[in-house]
Amino acid sequence: MTYAYIRKRDLGTTWEQLLLAADSDFVAFILLSCAGILESTSLWMAAHSLEKYLKSWLLKSDPEADPRKFGHRLDSLWGAARSRFSQHEIFQVPEYDAFIDEVNMDGASTSLRYGYGIDLRNPIFARLYASSSCALRMAILGEQGYRERGAFGLCEASFGSNTSFFENPQLDTKGIVCAEVDRLLRF
Numbered sequence: 001m002t003y004a005y006i007r008k009r010d011l012g013t014t015w016e017q018l019l020l021a022a023d024s025d026f027v028a029f030i031l032l033s034c035a036g037i038l039e040s041t042s043l044w045m046a047a048h049s050l051e052k053y054l055k056s057w058l059l060k061s062d063p064e065a066d067p068r069k070f071g072h073r074l075d076s077l078w079g080a081a082r083s084r085f086s087q088h089e090i091f092q093v094p095e096y097d098a099f100i101d102e103v104n105m106d107g108a109s110t111s112l113r114y115g116y117g118i119d120l121r122n123p124i125f126a127r128l129y130a131s132s133s134c135a136l137r138m139a140i141l142g143e144q145g146y147r148e149r150g151a152f153g154l155c156e157a158s159f160g161s162n163t164s165f166f167e168n169p170q171l172d173t174k175g176i177v178c179a180e181v182d183r184l185l186r187f
Helices: 015-034 040-061 074-084 094-103 123-149 173-184
Strands: none
Touching (some): 015 123, 040 094, 074 094, 123 173
């Protein structure tokens, strides 16, 4: 018996693909957090979406860049973004430096990678994550593009609204995510 349900495609990575993937991970983190799933999977989604946002930003600024060279090292990605965009507002907030350092997914932090190193119930984690993600989306899209998208700059596809799998959703994903992000950003 052959398994032929999923066909792999060999596509070049674009900043738009990375942005959509990061948005989808962001939405997943918010939904998992709202459901009380605060360990391994949600932490992985948070760090991985930050990685994809940073790679998207770097790739948009230089289409010839190879974002794979950074692996999953948030500290290296953050440093590369800082060297290119040092005057951007996100690098003027010292809490973001400490946050990125904490969630860096280098090879030595498997306990963090699998959710045992951070207490996600501490509201500061979700607040820093939501605000840094929004700031990175704004950096990638520009203020006008961010505002035109609405919904905190999130791509509509990240809510599952344009796939047949979500034709009859049981949850108002967009409403839940937007309400939670709004709550988190009010600190």
